[in-house]
Amino acid sequence: MSMQSYLNEQVTIFQSSLYQTTSTVIETQTAVFVIDPNWLPIEVEKIQTFVENCRQGKKLFLIFTHSDFDHILGANAFEGAIVISTQELKDHPKKQNILQEIKDFDSSYYLERPYSVSFPEVDIVVQEDGETLEEDEVTLSFFKAPGHTHDGLITVIEPLGVLVAGDYLSDVEFPFIFDSVSSYIKTLHTFEYIINQYEIKVLVPGHGNPTNDLDSIQYRIDTSKKYVQGLLNNEPLVEWLKQEYPFYEGMKEEHEQNIKKVKEENYC
Template sequence: MIHFQNRICTVFQSALYQTNATVVHTDDLVLLVDPGWLPGEIDEIRHCVGSRRGKPVFLAFTHSDYDHILGYRAFPGARAIASRALAEHPDPERIIAQIRDFDEGYYIVRDYPLEYPRIDHPVGDDGETLRVGGTTLRFDPAPGHTADGLFIRVEPGGLFIAGDYLSDLEIPFVDHSSLAYERTLQKAGRFIGEDRIQLLIPGHGAVTADPAEMARRLDSSRQYLRRLREAVLRNDPAPELERQIAGYSFPKLLLECHRKNRALIRQELTGHEAGRVSSPAGQADEPAR
């Protein structure tokens, strides 16, 4: 289950959707980001966190999709960090209902209660920081995939925890706003371009320490959104994009997401209100990534 490990972080990867949970362990603190999915996987993460006793523990969420918040109450005592938008989510019970539906559908029993996160440190502005000893955590709102996304950077170490952006497995999943998504990619591009990022950790898929691979993922996401918007303006079904997506490892889910992206952008361009899009498979027991 350990996907990557170095001197300051351990990235656990779930069997489900290759979802990453990151444990940052510096001399000053422990930061756990997006713990999930299955009980055995969360137990392994708990053991990692518990083995570093004596340091303050923080629990951060990159966004409110249920696959990223379902481990919240498995870590009592940790101080929770998320965007202000996540803290003020208009319908948190819907998120908890998705977890319950998932657990019931697969007969999953958890040894902790299900609860929407109560946030101790809500982040509202770019560049907010939390300093503990010699460790600095930097936070930036990252809307687009969802309205309540959050980028997390850790210094020293050059970690960039990107949530559901910049995955090698996925096209952009635009559940909130394509324009906000593009602005968030611009923000990510500034971070990567500063040459201070040593490790990119996406919400799903492989981590990378290769600057060229980080730039490739960034450019791929930008190009996809640009080409999709142009296709919608031309009323073109964009078969070349679908052929490109068919070359991914898991194309069925991505093609469904692509069609939802196209519908959302069409709504944006025609002036209709574009609300949050449901999960790619349209089912409550799958995450709206």
């Protein structure tokens, strides 16, 4: 069963038992925003119930931070929602491959979902950094976040000061670079811009633990930069990774893939 934590009366974060994957719910006077509802059917059902209890006729928005299957598998669990994501996610060339990953996962564990599984149909498309959506007393600002995947999205919710990062700035995962190293570096610069331009009060990563400590947020940025720079310099990183990330043994293949990615992009 997922863990549920209340930051305040408007912000609730759910953390799945699987990979500590987070789902975020933001409630305003007129709307409810649900970000990356996930993983197990019973966990998605818990989020559904929570949202229905606080919705009470309000508009419902679904935001997807990127197209990894674990982040989109709850897309159809929220009927009538307005979907927000990037142009790149909307135009993803391999939607059927991602849906197959969901089917394979559910089949492996004999999981049945009480809703159909399909790729999100994006209604509000983010095309440029800094685009905003105003809803009642809150403003959502959106930034492209390529690097982990090509279709990543960062969301800043003001005046709540919530930074929803997608699969970046985790305290349990080092950077997984599935898109490109250069894009990943650019996105880390975007995070630095955001924390300098906005009054961020809490960071919600896609996996791991949220933090409301500004020093911790900066540390996560610095640690990600250190890791990527270490890849570029062909440094021996394994022992450091074992100390920094307690689940390294379960992620070591991703480190090897990152090394290959650097070589493919001719950094080494």
